[in-house]
Amino acid sequence: MSRLGGAIATIALCVGCGDSPAPTPMSPSPATSTVPTPDATARYRVTFDATWSAATHPNRSPGNPHFSDLIGATHELGFPLWRGGSIASNGIEAMAELGAKTPLDDEIERAITNARAEHLLSGGGIARSPGVVSLDFDISLDYPGVSLVSMLAPSPDWFVGVSDLSLLEDGDWIDELVIELDPYDAGTDSGASFDSPDRDTAPREPIAHITTPPLASNGTVAPVGTFTFRRQ
Numbered sequence: 001m002s003r004l005g006g007a008i009a010t011i012a013l014c015v016g017c018g019d020s021p022a023p024t025p026m027s028p029s030p031a032t033s034t035v036p037t038p039d040a041t042a043r044y045r046v047t048f049d050a051t052w053s054a055a056t057h058p059n060r061s062p063g064n065p066h067f068s069d070l071i072g073a074t075h076e077l078g079f080p081l082w083r084g085g086s087i088a089s090n091g092i093e094a095m096a097e098l099g100a101k102t103p104l105d106d107e108i109e110r111a112i113t114n115a116r117a118e119h120l121l122s123g124g125g126i127a128r129s130p131g132v133v134s135l136d137f138d139i140s141l142d143y144p145g146v147s148l149v150s151m152l153a154p155s156p157d158w159f160v161g162v163s164d165l166s167l168l169e170d171g172d173w174i175d176e177l178v179i180e181l182d183p184y185d186a187g188t189d190s191g192a193s194f195d196s197p198d199r200d201t202a203p204r205e206p207i208a209h210i211t212t213p214p215l216a217s218n219g220t221v222a223p224v225g226t227f228t229f230r231r232q
């Protein structure tokens with residue numbers, strides 16, 4: 001028994017010790033292959049856990065912090081609905097300023113027609129933050145990217161979201177992924193605070209992380225929540 005145990009321990013210790021050349025070259029075989037073979041499709045639940053409140057962001061905190069309905073898509077990698085550093089589409093502008101799903105949903109439907117995206121993701125919002133909302137969706141190997149957004153409200157054009165997030169890692173579907181949400185400015189309205197009147201920004205400025213008050217306190221902007229993607 002002790003010999004067997006020793007042998008197992010020796011083998012175990014050698015797993016991953018890439019510096020030692022194997023005494024006998026092994027021919028690859030499908031049965032021992034470590035290359036993942038992911039399912040063609042996967043189902044996920046994304047849970048938006050909003051933490052934003054007067055406690056997390058005390059500077060001029062609004063009395064009714066909330067988040068608009070989730071909207072997004074699964075899409076080809078490299079074809080997101082928006083990205084930091086780029087100019088917002090009309091759909092991203094309406095989402096970030098009004099919490100509207102339209103015309104972003106039209107932009108997504110067009111991307112689906114053009115075979116750039118596969119599924120429209122359309123969920124609920126958070127009527128009062130802190131709060132939680134979930135959305136289930138399907139995703140496939142040809143369209144493993146996710147973009148998903150929600151307006152931080154009230155605000156001029158501030159939002160949270162993910163852009164071009166791949167749910168594939170090392171060739172297989174990710175079991176769980178937690179994304180911390182740092183708020184973005186859509187660059188489409190120049191209002192300075194939560195309840196500022198509309199002041200259209202023309203031309204639009206690039207989408208950028210928010211680094212200034214009122215969301216910043218003591219020079220930093222705390223995250224306003226998380227998206228957790230869990231494979232079902």
Ligand SMILES: [Ca+2]
Pocket residue numbers: 093097188189199200201
């Ligand atoms: Ca605007």
